[in-house]
Each structure stands twice: as structure tokens, then as C-alpha cells.
Amino acid sequence: MLTFKDDAVTAVILGNMQDAGLPHAGCTCARCTAAFDNPARGLYVACLAIVDRREKRDTEGHGGGTELHRERAKVYLIDATPDIKFQLNLLAGALGPHPQRANRLRQPDGIFLTHAHMGHIGGLPQLSKEAMFVNGLPIYATPALCDLLQETRLWSPLVQELEFRPMPGGTAVNLGDGLVVTAVPVPHRDEWGVGTVAFHIQGPQKSLLYLPDIDAWEQWPAAEATLRSVDLALVDASFYSADELGGRPPVAHPLVTDTLTRFAHLADRLMLTHLNHTNPVLDRESAAATAVRQAGFRVAQIGDLFAL
Numbered sequence: 001m002l003t004f005k006d007d008a009v010t011a012v013i014l015g016n017m018q019d020a021g022l023p024h025a026g027c028t029c030a031r032c033t034a035a036f037d038n039p040a041r042g043l044y045v046a047c048l049a050i051v052d053r054r055e056k057r058d059t060e061g062h063g064g065g066t067e068l069h070r071e072r073a074k075v076y077l078i079d080a081t082p083d084i085k086f087q088l089n090l091l092a093g094a095l096g097p098h099p100q101r102a103n104r105l106r107q108p109d110g111i112f113l114t115h116a117h118m119g120h121i122g123g124l125p126q127l128s129k130e131a132m133f134v135n136g137l138p139i140y141a142t143p144a145l146c147d148l149l150q151e152t153r154l155w156s157p158l159v160q161e162l163e164f165r166p167m168p169g170g171t172a173v174n175l176g177d178g179l180v181v182t183a184v185p186v187p188h189r190d191e192w193g194v195g196t197v198a199f200h201i202q203g204p205q206k207s208l209l210y211l212p213d214i215d216a217w218e219q220w221p222a223a224e225a226t227l228r229s230v231d232l233a234l235v236d237a238s239f240y241s242a243d244e245l246g247g248r249p250p251v252a253h254p255l256v257t258d259t260l261t262r263f264a265h266l267a268d269r270l271m272l273t274h275l276n277h278t279n280p281v282l283d284r285e286s287a288a289a290t291a292v293r294q295a296g297f298r299v300a301q302i303g304d305l306f307a308l
């Protein structure tokens, strides 16, 4: 269980893997075999949480004066991954107990979805009545993704307990007291025409960009300016190099080797996430991981905290 500072807004990494996680279904590579043999060597699918534990100034306090009081923390997730049950459990301390049900956690205060691929929405059924059984949990996503999830017959009963709040690309949601989340459209494989966004999170002190999936840096002219404008950018690092593709045609993700050279001047603010199980950066001792460190980049790890 993770702990969070009082009187602060904190972002926390809850997963750093590509949609399929580690181990990867049907894979017999050494890394996946080790994780099948020992689940402690597994890693969760890419996910970020924002925990707001600031005191609120209550102008209608008893006695007429202005008083500070600590409300329960507000907890938001970015993406609902297939590992959501473990990721919510990491947040047990911040969520606190359910107001009515003994031995249950309170539901989060909102979930922001980047796009429709399985690693980013695959956890939504865990919120349905078969599982956590949330009540009116706000889900922020593009209008077309909100419609797709509610109108697809297979999914509609699974998302009945959710409250969809359409958030078109380019718009912002104000979470209060200087905490603002903005959806930033990015180019990414889109089978349903519902769009993909990154999220820009402006906290009271610092800003963060969460960009787990993008097809290619060249297809996003605003990349340089956007990455430069934030204090921390978590970016798509699915594949280290073409060596992982085993002769198959290039996939729609930038290669880490390209990211390291293209954004060498921004290394201090970039952090790699959404790693495929084949990515050698996952082994701290590998030449790839060493090259990433020497270039000044960091790799996101579960439990990493950032003050916003």
C-alpha cells in the first residue's frame, strides 16, 4: 500500500507495461517465463493516479470563522487497465473505507480514459456489479468513446454503474483549487474513430503530461512544444529498437532509440512508460537500460511519486 503526503497533490505510477502487461499471454520468453513462475516478477499495465490530499479552506465553518479542515483524499485514475484491482489496492490508504460496506474500499473519484485499446479500458468491467459495484463513478473520455462503451451491446451492462462525462479533445476538467486536466489529441491507431488523447495535468505547483500511446513523433507536430512545456512527461516507450520485432513490419509506436536522440535536450523531464514485454530496458543490467540512463532518461516504476 502506498502512502501520500498531507496537504499535497501527488501523481503516482501504478503500472508501466504495454496493454498486455507482464507476463504476456502465450509468451515463453525468459522474462515472461520468470514472471509466470514468480508473480512478484510481473508488472502492471501502464496507469497513473492523482491523489489530492490538500486541506480545504471552509468559509462556512462553525463559529462563523474561516477554518481549515482535511477532507478525505480525492483519487483519480488515468486509464482502467486489466490490472485495475491490484492498482486500486495500491491506493487503499488514499481511498479509505467504503462509506456503507464493511471490508470494502471507497470508489475513486473519477477515471480519465486515453483511448479504447484493451490495456486502457479493459479494467472497466471490474467496476460492474459482478465486481467492485461502484455507484455513478465519473468516467471522462472522448464523446465518441463514451458512446461506443455505452452503445456496444456486450459492454452496456458492464458500464451501467458508470457516469460518462464526455470530454472532447482540447477541453479541460477543473478538479478544483488549481488542479486541471486537459485532453490533448494525439495520433494513434483508431479502429473505431473514437480518438486517442494524452492528458495534461496542471497541479498547483507543477505540470505533467501522460502520453502512453502515440503512433509516431513525426505525426504530432506539437510534440516538441508540448513536451517542453511540462515539468514531467511520461511517454510511450513500447519498443526499444527494431530488433524486438523479429523481422515483422514496424509497429505504430516510436522506438526508444529514436526518442532518446530526438528529445535528448529534454531528457531531464522525460520518463519512459508503456513498455512491451520484449523491451530490454526492463532489465536494469541490459545495455539498453544503461543507454537510457546514460542519456539522462528515467524509466517509470510502480510507486514512483511526483509532487504536482
Ligand SMILES: [Zn+2]
Pocket: 018, 019, 117, 119, 120, 212, 213, 274
Ligand atoms: Zn496501450
Ligand SMILES: [Zn+2]
Pocket: 024, 027, 028, 029, 030, 031, 032, 033, 277, 278
Ligand atoms: Zn514475453
Ligand SMILES: [Zn+2]
Pocket: 115, 117, 188, 213
Ligand atoms: Zn493503444
